[in-house]
Amino acid sequence: xxxxxxxxxxxxxxxxxxxxxxxxxxxxxxxxxxxxxxxxxxxxxxxxxxxxxxxxxxxxxxxxxxxxxxxxxxxxxxxxxxxxxxxxxxxxxxxxxxxxxxxxxxxxxxxxxxxxxxxxxxxxxxxxxxxxxxxxxxxxxxxxxxxxxxxxxxxxxxxxxxxxxxxxxxxxxxxxxxxxxxxxxxxxxxxxxxxxxxxxxxxxxxxxxxxxxxxxxxxxxxxxxxxxxxxxxxxxxxxxxxxxxxxxxxxxxxxxxxxxxxxxxxxxxxx
Numbered sequence: 001x002x003x004x005x006x007x008x009x010x011x012x013x014x015x016x017x018x019x020x021x022x023x024x025x026x027x028x029x030x031x032x033x034x035x036x037x038x039x040x041x042x043x044x045x046x047x048x049x050x051x052x053x054x055x056x057x058x059x060x061x062x063x064x065x066x067x068x069x070x071x072x073x074x075x076x077x078x079x080x081x082x083x084x085x086x087x088x089x090x091x092x093x094x095x096x097x098x099x100x101x102x103x104x105x106x107x108x109x110x111x112x113x114x115x116x117x118x119x120x121x122x123x124x125x126x127x128x129x130x131x132x133x134x135x136x137x138x139x140x141x142x143x144x145x146x147x148x149x150x151x152x153x154x155x156x157x158x159x160x161x162x163x164x165x166x167x168x169x170x171x172x173x174x175x176x177x178x179x180x181x182x183x184x185x186x187x188x189x190x191x192x193x194x195x196x197x198x199x200x201x202x203x204x205x206x207x208x209x210x211x212x213x214x215x216x217x218x219x220x221x222x223x224x225x226x227x228x229x230x231x232x233x234x235x236x237x238x239x240x241x242x243x244x245x246x247x248x249x250x251x252x253x254x255x256x257x258x259x260x261x262x263x264x265x266x267x268x269x270x271x
Contacts, residue, residue: 001257002040004031005049005168013040023257025250028190031168045253048193049169050246053238056151056178064156068115072142078111079220082157082181084150084172085164087120092163092186093128098209099161099216101135106213110220115142117153155179159216162191165206169193174241177201177233182226184215198225200233 002021004013013033017024017040024044026032035041068080081100087093093116100114114137116128125143132141147153150172154160160176162185169190173183177194183201185191195201202219204211219226239245 001025001253003027004033004044006031007166007168008033023253025253026168028169028193030166030190030193045249047246047249047253048241049171049174050243051171051174051178051237051241053178053242056175059151059155059179061155061180064152065158066156068153068156071144072113072115074113075111078113079216080156080158081112081114081216082117082154082160083114083163084117084154084160084176085170086118087116087124087128088122089124090164090166092165092207093120093124094131095163095207095209095212096161097128097131097135097137097141099163099212100140101132101137102209102213103216104137104140106210107217110217113140113142115144115153115157117144117147117150119146151175151179154181157181159184159219161212161216162186163212164191165189167191173201174237177237180230180234182219182229183233184212184219194237195233199229200236201229 002017002024004024005027008031017033018038024040025047026044027049029046032044032046033040069076083093083096085091096114100112103110103112132138154176160173160181160183162170162173162183164170165186165188167189173185173194176183183195185195185201185203186206187203188206192203195203197203202215204215
């Protein structure tokens with residue numbers, strides 16, 4: 001049984017998986033092999049990653065928000081936007097900065113802070129700082145580094161921005177939904193398999209900072225919409241991403257696999 005959690009274009013999935021494993025499990029439809037003459041698509045099942053959905057129930061969002069505000073020294077009316085994850089190009093940290101700048105441009109009266117939670121690779125933290133300075137929002141961007149546990153910080157955000165592209169299935173957006181933090185995500189990779197636009201979050205065109213900004217402003221200006229999205233998202237991800245559902249799905253694959261192999265062995269003995 002081959003478990004695949006990476007890109008559908010990876011060499012192993014395209015060239016090895018079609019002949020080596022008996023069955024294949026992918027973390028999302030996006031991560032699944034594409035159909036073709038030489039493909040593992042016919043023996044692939046999608047089983048999403050599991051989450052401890054009970055772990056996310058004990059956080060007081062107002063207290064968490066106040067703690068974040070205190071950590072960065074901002075006033076209570078400041079809207080808190082978060083980027084959670086390692087600063088790598090695929091996750092688009094520069095775009096996050098540009099989205100904060102776009103929000104300031106589209107709504108100058110809105111006080112906003114953009115918070116990076118995660119370590120940086122290849123100098124992308126310095127690149128993000130330089131971009132923030134060039135756009136005149138350096139005072140709005142805060143580099144928080146890696147924080148553990150992450151849940152109290154995610155719970156304190158007014159919105160999580162998932163700017164990443166071609167992400168097989170991001171964990172932070174599911175965690176945010178469990179914590180009651182609304183998600184604005186790029187319509188890319190596995191994100192649309194978790195977020196239904198306008199119902200469990202906001203999906204926007206990838207690599208478009210203005211689209212991210214407009215989605216945030218819509219959430220901020222419509223409390224009823226925001227509350228409805230938060231509650232629907234929390235209910236759905238609790239049902240879809242629990243340990244129990246994951247174990248049942250994986251167990252079913254193993255039962256099918258071992259049952260099929262047992263049948264083949266019986267057939268071989270009978271022959």
